[in-house]
Amino acid sequence: MTTKLFGQKVQRTEDQRFLRGQGRYVDDIAVGVGTLHAAVLRSPHAHARITDIDVGAVLDLDGVHLVWTHDDLTGPMADPLPLLIPHPALTHGRTQFALAKDEVNHVGEAIAFVVADDRYLAEDAVGRIRVTYDLLPAVVGIDAARAADRLVHDDVPGNVGARLEQENGDARAAIAASPHTLSLDLTVERSASMPLEGRGTVARWDPDVGRMTVWTSTQTSTGVRAAVAARLELDLGQVDVVTPDVGGGFGVKINHPWPEELLVPLAARQLGRTVKFTEDRREHFISSAHERGQVHHVEVGYDDDGRVLGLDVEFWHDHGAYTPYGLIVPIITSTQLLGPYKPGAYRVVFESLYTNTVMVTPYRGAGRPQGCYVMERTMDAIAAALGKDRAEVRAANFIQPDEFPFDQGLVFQDGRELEYDSGDYPASLAKLKELVGWDDFPAFREEMARQGRRVGIGLACYVEGTGVGPYEGAHVHVETSGKVKVATGLTTQGQGHATVFAQLVADVLGCRFEDVEVVTGDTRRMPYAVGTFASRAAVMSGSAIHLAATRAREKALRIAAEALEASVDDLEIVDGVVSVRGTEASIDLGTVAVLSNPLRYAFDEASKAATQFSVGDPGKPPVAEDDEPGLEGRDFYSPERSTFASGMHAVIVETDPETAEISILKYAVVHDCGRLINPMIVEGQIHGGVAQGIAGALYERMAYDDSGQLLNASFMDFLMPYVTEIPARIDIDHLETPSPLNPLGIKGAGEAGVIPSAAVFASAVSDAEQPYHPGLAITAMPISPSELFDLRRRHPATPVAQRSRDHEERP
């Protein structure tokens, strides 16, 4: 028996391509002569009425092929873009037009579209279009949106797009009856996914066969396909969407369609030429999507043990100028905030607000970092008020291992009950305390204090709904060469799908790992799919692939049994050869593939080999009624509900007594995503997630001025971490509580790394500062050195002696 690949650190097959410079990203498609290039004129104003657009200076330019404004669009192309996920609470959903009609609502909104011989000329042309604006006052930030003395959309009262309330029990009564109560106000600022590859789309129309092919850097090929077909008034069957290699997504590429994903195919059809659009970095900052901006108010009641009896959370979500992706982010915050805990009663209400800034769609973690931050800051506050250990207060609130499945009594983002499938939170906590040295920390702190150094420790726990439905599918095809072609419809942005999916197939089918080739995100190969987001790829496509490979295996064994005149139960498949256990009799999978298709032409060696076997009953049709030719398996996986991964992070930080610089001394992660298919890849996901989390906690924010200009729309000014900002080591320990919901027992792992970061840093930095600045509370994230410095100044309660000790004893 070959060793199982499930659970092994298998090196990635896709890397060969990437390492040789042979990756195929969208901008690498259709390179060379003949391809035309698009550029977009974007609004320089956050809020304005467009009174006139003059494209006269552009129309006749050499090398310019097309200039469009909204007036040039007809039919469904002239309608607002779709609101993808409507929700009854989203009473005032609004979406943008492919090209702005009469009004712009954020800097960067698309106004005109130009196609020219190359991008340089297209940009020249964009620069010559003259737009006359009537400026309107901009609404920037949650305070301005709530004040509502100016409106983003005239017909949306109070700038409120949605208001949603959920309650389990009577939280307000429970708080009123609690022995202790607290209230907190907590803020998180905006950040963004910032994949290194921006958005890009290439389209080609083939008039001979009436087909549109679109290559796009998306997290959902099927979604883009449906959008292109609907807006260009084509049949779904006329549109193929191919997602080649994608240079990172992190959520921002799930929105669909982007204006360019419609305009590029439309232009390709009209011009009869291949057209390409590649976003530049500034465009990505001002015309793609952001996330995270929320303000929260917490009321909590608890007992002497720190057990939460009632929790009442109200928050305001800044969704920017439009709501194409509905309420997914705030719904996730409102439900996932509960983490591993079970409050006595819980009420949550949010308002989703319009502002004249870039729209919001999910960014890795999707609303969970905010929720985790709110809940964990609350736990810290309870611990501080009771003078208890922070870990102890958390433990007092955990759902216990014997309580699964655990129903939180709320409705989750997928419209299903928020019911956790499995987990063991006390075991996680024990591992984390061990890993970070929680119990030894007081001694370490004292030692550091003697050297004049300030250190603090923090921890934070989360539960992450992963593997959301509704379904994914897979197709497994064994070729007559013995090679196995696997297709699944969801896309890939660097998560190693080609490798982990091949591991699953090789295990089931008994073929050689090297013989498996996986294709993702190509609607020609698998037209039914959802997409890659919400840590769902391994759970959804992984399970579908497992099921499809199982079908192919069953068929292979059935045919091989007949050919070898043996019983199916006596067969095994090893390295692509089916054999009768304990005998010499065997047949290659490729030969079985030939036999599966009663078309007897000898194209290759496998077909020649097949002539020695005879299968099928000569008295019956060559393809039986309940059979079909070919050695293939196709299946779909559609679970009842999400899986729930969980984890805990802890960090030890040092804060500089003078400069307030924050540095990381130790970072520890305990992670439970069920069974691990490839631990190397899961660890890579955690590393990347932690780095993004550190970025969000300490560095990254969208700096808007009051007029709605994004002041840091470049990598020069938006502080994305280099290696210099990331600790040299991240200590990781795994716990595997298998999910009962899928055949592999897996949960997703893609987002976990970022979820607790704001919480864990707020906790650790507060802890470092408390002895010197009692009362100093970190309530807004990210926290920069200058903000910490300012907080210190506002909390000067430090005993003078202690402060001077800091100075004297600095090494």
Next chain:
Amino acid sequence: MSEQLHDLRLTVNGVAHALRVPARRLLSDALRHDLGLTGTHVGCEHGVCGACTVLLDGLPTRSCLMFAVSAVDVDITTVEGLTEADGTLGAVQQAFLECHGLQCGFCTPGFLTTVTAGLRQHPTPTEDDARDMVAGNLCRCTGYTNIVRSVLRAAELAGGEA
């Protein structure tokens, strides 16, 4: 908008190419779009991310900050030129493979070229040297941990003679 075109010869990965481009054509665009060497990636076009890094006479250079017309009389090496003549991966490429030093692979060509040059200067780097070596390149996926490991492994594979 007709522009004056310039004839030039670029030597890339040992091969001389003749091309005709406007003066403002970026080297990164000339490599990618005129020569079809799409391994060099553009992540920011303002010199900060390092994805477009190529070697000019062995020295790492951001090809998005340079015009093609100024890259004459130098030997340009792109990621496509790092593979050995017999088709096997070079030491740096092999190390990134072994250490899972990449995820989406978009930043990778810039890291590979940068590290190739770095190891020539510093064939036996300490961990701090390794971190320094890649400190000018952005990666959004890996969190850098495995990239640093890759640098150390590459030094090992090259036997201190990168």
